[in-house]
Amino acid sequence: MSELLVPDSIAAPPTRSELVIDGLREPGVDLVAARHRVEVASTALRRRMLLTGAGVLLAAVIVGLVIWTIGRVGDDVETVAEESTTTVATSTTFTIPEAVSVTPVTTSSTVPAAAGVAPPAEPTSRSPLSAQLSVARGVSVGAPFTLAIDWNDADHAAAAAPSVTIEWNDPFLAAAAAEPPDAVCSAAGSPRAGRIERAFRYSTPGPRTIRVRLRSCGGTGPFGEDVTTELPLDVGGVAGVPLVAAVDSGAGDPDAAGAVRYASDTGGVETLANRSDAIDQVLRRDRTRRATVLISSAWNAGDVVLLRFPDDSCRWASLGTEGSSVAAVLTQQGCQPPRPTTTTVPVSITAPSTTTPPSSTTSTTSP
Amino acid sequence: MATNGLAGEWAEMDTANVSDDAPTVALPAGFAELLDRSFAGVVGLVRRVSDPSRSDPASLRAAVDIAVEVFAWARIRNLGDTDAGLTRVVRRALDRSLPLLTRPAHLCPLPVDLVPADLLDADLLTPETVTAWSTVGLSSQELRTALNDVDRNARRVGLATLGAQLTLEDTSALLDLRGDEALDALAEVAEQLTAHRRSSLRPSARTGAS
Numbered sequence: 316m317s318e319l320l321v322p323d324s325i326a327a328p329p330t331r332s333e334l335v336i337d338g339l340r341e342p343g344v345d346l347v348a349a350r351h352r353v354e355v356a357s358t359a360l361r362r363r364m365l366l367t368g369a370g371v372l373l374a375a376v377i378v379g380l381v382i383w384t385i386g387r388v389g390d391d392v393e394t395v396a397e398e399s400t401t402t403v404a405t406s407t408t409f410t411i412p413e414a415v416s417v418t419p420v421t422t423s424s425t426v427p428a429a430a431g432v433a434p435p436a437e438p439t440s441r442s443p444l445s446a447q448l449s450v451a452r453g454v455s456v457g458a459p460f461t462l463a464i465d466w467n468d469a470d471h472a473a474a475a476a477p478s479v480t481i482e483w484n485d486p487f488l489a490a491a492a493a494e495p496p497d498a499v500c501s502a503a504g505s506p507r508a509g510r511i512e513r514a515f516r517y518s519t520p521g522p523r524t525i526r527v528r529l530r531s532c533g534g535t536g537p538f539g540e541d542v543t544t545e546l547p548l549d550v551g552g553v554a555g556v557p558l559v560a561a562v563d564s565g566a567g568d569p570d571a572a573g574a575v576r577y578a579s580d581t582g583g584v585e586t587l588a589n590r591s592d593a594i595d596q597v598l599r600r601d602r603t604r605r606a607t608v609l610i611s612s613a614w615n616a617g618d619v620v621l622l623r624f625p626d627d628s629c630r631w632a633s634l635g636t637e638g639s640s641v642a643a644v645l646t647q648q649g650c651q652p653p654r655p656t657t658t659t660v661p662v663s664i665t666a667p668s669t670t671t672p673p674s675s676t677t678s679t680t681s682p
Numbered sequence: 683m684a685t686n687g688l689a690g691e692w693a694e695m696d697t698a699n700v701s702d703d704a705p706t707v708a709l710p711a712g713f714a715e716l717l718d719r720s721f722a723g724v725v726g727l728v729r730r731v732s733d734p735s736r737s738d739p740a741s742l743r744a745a746v747d748i749a750v751e752v753f754a755w756a757r758i759r760n761l762g763d764t765d766a767g768l769t770r771v772v773r774r775a776l777d778r779s780l781p782l783l784t785r786p787a788h789l790c791p792l793p794v795d796l797v798p799a800d801l802l803d804a805d806l807l808t809p810e811t812v813t814a815w816s817t818v819g820l821s822s823q824e825l826r827t828a829l830n831d832v833d834r835n836a837r838r839v840g841l842a843t844l845g846a847q848l849t850l851e852d853t854s855a856l857l858d859l860r861g862d863e864a865l866d867a868l869a870e871v872a873e874q875l876t877a878h879r880r881s882s883l884r885p886s887a888r889t890g891a892s
Contacts, residue, residue, distance in 0.1 A: 335848070336772070344722040349750065356754035
């Protein structure tokens with residue numbers, strides 16, 4: 316009875332998730348036994364965690380010891396080599412004329428420069444940069460995937476990893492911007508390897524060939540590398556889905572010529588005659604409207620874009636983030652802007668050469 | 683890194699055979715309330731995935747085993763009696779429930795707020811498919827194949843809606859998702875359902891069927 320006297324305002328109302336989980340309650344579950352089993356299981360789990368942690372720690376110590384031992388052996392070898400080099404350098408120093416002023420500590424290249432000798436010699440044998448391309452699993456339309464570029468260079472002279480230029484060869488999406496090559500190197504390098512990963516989504520299914528160009532040391536000069544590797548793959552998915560290019564709300568009149576275009580990879584309502592450098596990412600499938608939405612990677616979360624569909628209907632969407640990819644949160648339907656915005660992302664999509672967009676004729680008369 | 687390794691080991695752990703002689707720890711108040719409030723619900727959720735008709739007593743035992751695993755995991759992480767704690771428990775339970783979609787004859791009825799057109803392209807909506815999906819549902823094999831090819835978030839939503847027949851609204855509440863996030867996740871599942879069904883209808887596959 317005392318519980319009945321408690322005012323309702325004191326007890327917090329159950330949340331939606333509480334109501335749902337309460338509705339799923341399985342009858343006949345022994346909670347006392349469950350508590351006991353959870354206690355026992357969590358204790359066992361905690362013990363296993365401790366044992367696993369101790370095992371990992373022990374393994375790390377062993378690996379560290381092995382590496383340290385190998386390093387010691389390597390140091391000994393290098394010490395012998397350094398001693399040998401020192402001996403030679405010392406004997407060379409004795410031959411330097413007194414007129415040449417050399418500071419006590421200097422680099423080896425200073426001596427020949429002071430003696431008027433030619434610049435560094437080219438490497439006698441070059442080990443070319445090699446790269447292997449791979450994707451983790453099957454690639455399908457609209458699904459983000461990661462291209463892994465495993466590179467290996469036995470005499471990598473640059474300080475950083477090679478610069479990457481990727482041609483995805485998507486018929487509707489512009490290629491990713493090429494990374495600027497780094498500076499030309501002046502000395503040979505040491506063995507290095509690494510992995511570079513780039514994410515992408517294809518707009519349409521079909522066979523594609525990814526072409527990757529790797530450049531180190533500017534790709535030129537005696538120590539420069541410039542290699543191109545290809546990876547053929549088959550993009551799965553449903554053909555014939557219309558493509559819709561989003562346009563930023565800063566374009567003003569949504570009916571303006573060139574503002575909105577859509578296409579189909581099987582010859583749909585309208586064709587994107589040329590790729591636009593601004594449209595370089597697949598946003599996602601709009602399942603309700605049966606369309607694939609293309610956007611620009613230059614846009615940011617919160618930018619408002621307009622989607623215009625082949626049936627001449629529109630949706631306004633606010634870009635959000637979904638992990639590392641971009642998602643759209645639909646705001647409202649209709650072709651009129653929801654509210655004034657200050658988005659200034661430029662978009663330029665070439666008008667199709669064959670068909671006049673149904674909206675373009677009304678651009679000058681729209682209020 | 684350590685969590686991943688632990689998850690692998692934990693997946694192989696048989697909690698039903700844990701010795702009762704093992705020293706036990708007292709459950710903290712927040713976790714004990716979470717367990718009391720939601721353990722039976724999590725069992726019910728898992729059982730809806732494995733045995734919606736509740737006809738097999740073994741499915742109850744399997745569901746309880748998974749719930750014990752999940753709550754032991756939650757206990758280690760000191761989850762309390764909050765919506766966030768409940769969400770993490772439900773997510774974990776759904777992650778562990780996918781292997782239960784194994785019986786060949788098992789069918790997954792659609793939740794009340796979904797129709798076959800939400801899951802398949804129009805050209806695949808044959809009268810037979812619409813009738814089958816509207817009455818008895820889609821096969822667990824077909825659903826499991828599709829769920830294996832989507833990301834984890836979409837897999838949870840697909841399992842909760844199509845596997846456990848929860849409405850999208852309930853699924854959103856349990857998994858702490860916005861409505862459009864749940865819709866997007868379900869759209870990913872629908873994409874895979876469509877793609878797999880379309881690939882199964884290719885000429886080579888049809889030849890074998892006919």
